Amino acid sequence: MTTSTELMERAVQVIPGGVNSPVRAYRSVGLTPRFIERADGPYVWDVEGNRYLDYIGSWGPMILGHNNAAVREAVIKACERGMSFGAATELEVEIAEFICATVPHIEMIRMVNSGTEAVMSALRLARGFTGRDKIVKFAGNYHGHSDCMLVAAGSGVMTAGVPDSAGVPAGCAQDTLTAAYNDLDSVRALFDENPGQIAAIIVEPVAANMGVVLPAPGFLEGLRALCDEQGALLVFDEVICGFRLAYGGAAERFGITSDLVTYGKIIGGGMPVGAFGGRRDIMECMAPVGPVYQAGTLSGNPIAMTAGFVQLKELHGHPEIYDRLDQAGERLFGGIAHLLEQYEAPCTINHVGSIGSTFFTPNPVTDYASAKTSDTEAFARYFRFMLDHGFALAPSQFEAMFISAAHDDAVIDETLDAIESFLKM
Ligand code: KE4
Numbered sequence: 001m002t003t004s005t006e007l008m009e010r011a012v013q014v015i016p017g018g019v020n021s022p023v024r025a026y027r028s029v030g031l032t033p034r035f036i037e038r039a040d041g042p043y044v045w046d047v048e049g050n051r052y053l054d055y056i057g058s059w060g061p062m063i064l065g066h067n068n069a070a071v072r073e074a075v076i077k078a079c080e081r082g083m084s085f086g087a088a089t090e091l092e093v094e095i096a097e098f099i100c101a102t103v104p105h106i107e108m109i110r111m112v113n114s115g116t117e118a119v120m121s122a123l124r125l126a127r128g129f130t131g132r133d134k135i136v137k138f139a140g141n142y143h144g145h146s147d148c149m150l151v152a153a154g155s156g157v158m159t160a161g162v163p164d165s166a167g168v169p170a171g172c173a174q175d176t177l178t179a180a181y182n183d184l185d186s187v188r189a190l191f192d193e194n195p196g197q198i199a200a201i202i203v204e205p206v207a208a209n210m211g212v213v214l215p216a217p218g219f220l221e222g223l224r225a226l227c228d229e230q231g232a233l234l235v236f237d238e239v240i241c242g243f244r245l246a247y248g249g250a251a252e253r254f255g256i257t258s259d260l261v262t263y264g265k266i267i268g269g270g271m272p273v274g275a276f277g278g279r280r281d282i283m284e285c286m287a288p289v290g291p292v293y294q295a296g297t298l299s300g301n302p303i304a305m306t307a308g309f310v311q312l313k314e315l316h317g318h319p320e321i322y323d324r325l326d327q328a329g330e331r332l333f334g335g336i337a338h339l340l341e342q343y344e345a346p347c348t349i350n351h352v353g354s355i356g357s358t359f360f361t362p363n364p365v366t367d368y369a370s371a372k373t374s375d376t377e378a379f380a381r382y383f384r385f386m387l388d389h390g391f392a393l394a395p396s397q398f399e400a401m402f403i404s405a406a407h408d409d410a411v412i413d414e415t416l417d418a419i420e421s422f423l424k425m
Contacts, residue, residue, distance in 0.1 A: 003048055004035045023156035026395045029380040031387070033395070039066030041406040044392060052392035053411050057402040059394070060240050060265035063325075063354075064314060065406025071269050071310045078306040084298060092300040095309045099277070102316050103248050105257045109277030110286060111300045115239035115264025116144025118274035119202065121286075121294040122260045123148065126200035126233045128292035129282050134194055136201040136232075138181040140210030140368030140398075143202055143237050143262075151176040152368070154209030159396040181207055181367040182215065184222040191230050200233040200260075201226070205250030208240045208400040210371040211357035212350045220256045227259070233282070239264035239274070240400070244325075245353045247316055253353070266315075269307030272298070321405050325354035328403045328412060332356070335416040343423040346375075354403040358382070371398065385422045391415060 011018030019025045019033065026033040034046040042065055044054045057063070064071070092111065100106050112118050123135055123146075135148060142155035150157060150165040151173050157165060164173070177194065179186040181203075191198060201223055207213040227234040236258035238249040243266040246252040251261065260278035267273050277283065287293045298304070315321060333351035336358055340347050346362040359365045360378040379397040386393050393401060403412075 001048060004046060005032050007035045007047065008032050021156070023159055023394070023396055023399065028159045028376060028397070029383045029395045031384060031395075034387070034392070041065045041067070042404060042408075042411055050390070052387070052390050053407075053415060054392045055401040055403070055415075056392055056394050057404050058265075058270060059399075060244065060402055061268060061270045062402075063244060063266050063404055064311060064321075065404040068269075068311070068314070070314055071307050074306050074310045075271075075303060078303050081302070083303055084301050086297065089300065089302055089305070091302055091305045091309065095305050095312070098309065098312065098316075099275075102312075103251075105248075105251055105279075106261065106277040107280040108283035109275050110283070110294070111305070112274040112276070112294070112296050113272045113298055113301075113304075114144065114274045115237075115262065116146055116149075116274070117296065118239065118262040118264055118276045119143040119149060119235075119237060120146035122235055122262050122276040123200065123202065124294065125276070125282060125285060125292050126235060126260065128290070129285050130199040130231070130233060132197050132199035132232070133175045134177055134198045135175060136177045136179055136187060136190055136198055138203055138207070138368075139178050140181060140213070140371060141202075141204045141207055141237070142209035143204075144239075147172045148176045149202075152178040154207070154368070154398060156396070158210055158368075158371075158398045180369070181210075181213060182219050183367065184219065184226070187223065187226055191226065191232075196231075198230065198232045200235050202235040202237055204240070205236050205238065205254060205256070205258075206241050206245065206352055206355070208355055208357075210368050210398050211359055211365060211374070212352065212355050212400050213365055213367065213371065214350055214352055215254065216366065220250075220254055224256055224258075233259040235260045235262065237262045240355070242266060243312065243315055244355065246322055247319065266311065267308050268304055269309075269311035271301075271304035271307040273304045273308050322353075324405055325403060328407055328409075329354045329356065331409060332401075332403060332407075332412045332415060335412070336419060339416065339420050339423055343420075345423055346378075355400045357397075357400050360397065374398075382422060385425075386418060389418045389421070391418055 139152040143149040242249040264274040333356040
């Protein structure tokens with residue numbers, strides 16, 4: 001049996017930092033990452049046979065739980081018909097028709113291979129449609145690693161403590177304007193300073209990459225109104241929220257319609273899928289119909305579409321799953337809030353539906369600046385305690401906990417017991 005330590009020693013020789021995505025390296029929590037061998041339901045097992053109750057869920061895709069039988073069996077059958085054709089398929093038509101029929105504000109959709117690609121394409125489309133160059137984003141929001149989005153970014157960039165990235169040309173970053181989340185005045189100021197130049201506002205309608213931060217009452221509505229007033233497009237980045245906060249995502253949960261929306265994670269059922277969609281008049285600017293180019297060898301890949309389609313049909317066909325996810329979220333995050341109060345812990349918790357974050361700061365966390373007051377060393381101690389006790393959390397203060405439909409009350413109560421043990425220390 002090989003160990004995670006042995007694998008990491010080999011990995012760092014041939015993969016930068018030993019990982020294919022930085023946040024997996026466990027650097028901010030000071031541990032060797034656990035190399036995972038298999039997963040089922042709410043659990044993952046590492047290469048040494050240790051079982052963990054999983055609150056990463058592949059960073060969101062595994063909303064039904066790991067190794068869902070319907071998804072697995074459909075993927076196995078699809079593989080028998082061939083892996084990839086590089087040609088149009090009936091399945092791509094069916095999944096696009098299904099999404100357009102079941103998500104009210106989606107009139108057309110284009111499949112890509114990651115959330116990053118979905119955002120990059122949606123922003124190029126917004127610029128092409130409006131003829132404007134500048135984009136407004138929010139400090140602490142993470143929209144993937146395309147050049148113009150690596151400005152004041154969240155997630156692994158924030159974890160690394162470098163909110164921008166080397167290698168992004170000034171010429172690219174200069175058209176990315178940064179506002180403060182939940183601060184409409186900071187957005188209006190950017191429009192006043194850049195009249196007629198802003199193509200779009202892109203926002204995580206619930207931020208989940210500086211930890212979970214909810215939109216203040218009126219924030220999303222204010223962005224909608226500003227875009228309408230200024231002739232800019234509103235882009236909801238629902239890579240995390242989409243098909244999680246409701247089947248129709250944050251748009252459904254908060255009753256706000258964006259002009260474009262980006263998806264990832266859940267839409268792929270665990271396979272590499274992203275998508276962008278929205279208003280027909282905007283989407284028809286995409287090649288080969290319109291002048292905005294975007295392409296992808298494996299976009300709409302039949303295996304990936306199979307996994308995503310089966311997952312979406314499971315979710316749409318069983319709306320009670322969302323009631324369960326909300327109940328589970330209330331039990332876990334409400335339970336944590338109670339424990340934090342009972343033990344007078346210098347922490348705060350934000351949550352909505354099946355995602356939430358415990359911040360190691362006594363301050364309310366409403367934006368990037370307040371999230372940054374968190375004691376990341378205290379979080380690292382919490383993370384290590386929970387891992388040692390069989391609970392896999394995201395290895396960063398600035399990520400979310402993800403609950404799946406496979407997390408029953410028993411495992412949630414076990415989680416609360418472990419957290420209480422930590423708080424008692
Ligand atoms: P991907 O390119 O990683 O599929 O999606 C990028 C992305 C876009 N928009 C939002 C709101 C996102 O959360 C993400 C990716 N999320 C991170 C987790 N916070 C992915 C995990 C990782 O980077 O390894």
